[in-house]
Amino acid sequence: MKRNFLLTILLCCITASLSAQTLREEIQKQKERENSRSLQFTEQKDYDQNDVYFNEISIKYGTFHLEKQETELYELTAARYFTPNWGAKTGITQIKSIGNMRQAWQLPLMVSLRSTPFSTKVETGRLSDLLWSIFSAIPLQIDVSAGVAMGCLTPDYEPRSEEQYYLNNRFMASLRTDATLTLYIWRIGLNAAVSGQYFLTPNFKKYQPNIYNPDHDKVARGIFSPSIGIVYRF
16 A cells, blocks of 8 residues: 555656646747747738739839949839730940940840749737738739840040059940849839849950059959839839
8 A cells, every 4th residue: 555655656746747847848939939030921812813013114223333343323124024924124224434434325135034922921929020010911022034235335534543444345245134122012112133244245354554464454244233223013
């Protein structure tokens, strides 16, 4: 009888210990869920294929980076989508003076692929993340474009400073790719984009007073251009 009593007490202690451990683990997990935030991307639930807009007009302002030199650019683009996701994009780009170039005008011709509008889902247990919940209701869209850009550059003066790129060829031809993230509010959207170009023509060459310098007449091939803009779809 005494042995059975002791075994019963031992089993009760083990059961209580396991229950307490389980309770502590559950409380810890609950605290971790409350203090964590997970951001998930989900397709817009109220997205209707009949409400797709197949035309877009965008105005952008950005910077044109040529190694250590940079200048401003302005761009107007128009896109026509033949399916909800695939389309064509063109426009006109003005690049301000850089090096001994007064200005340049470009005409991009690109194929565009855009995603279906999606929204973000925020899972959190804190009331302080109300702004995240509001932001999650606004639809987003990703657009990737690739193609060519052709244009004409205008020279200004002969290069004078060392390390400066000078204009070598007035006609410009390049391969171009863009990546754009747009936040839409009905038909109007705000976007941020990054554009990269690889020059097929030797437009910019580095100036060196010493013609025997290995960097003399070095051709610049690549540039990138971050920008922000406003888009209207119809």
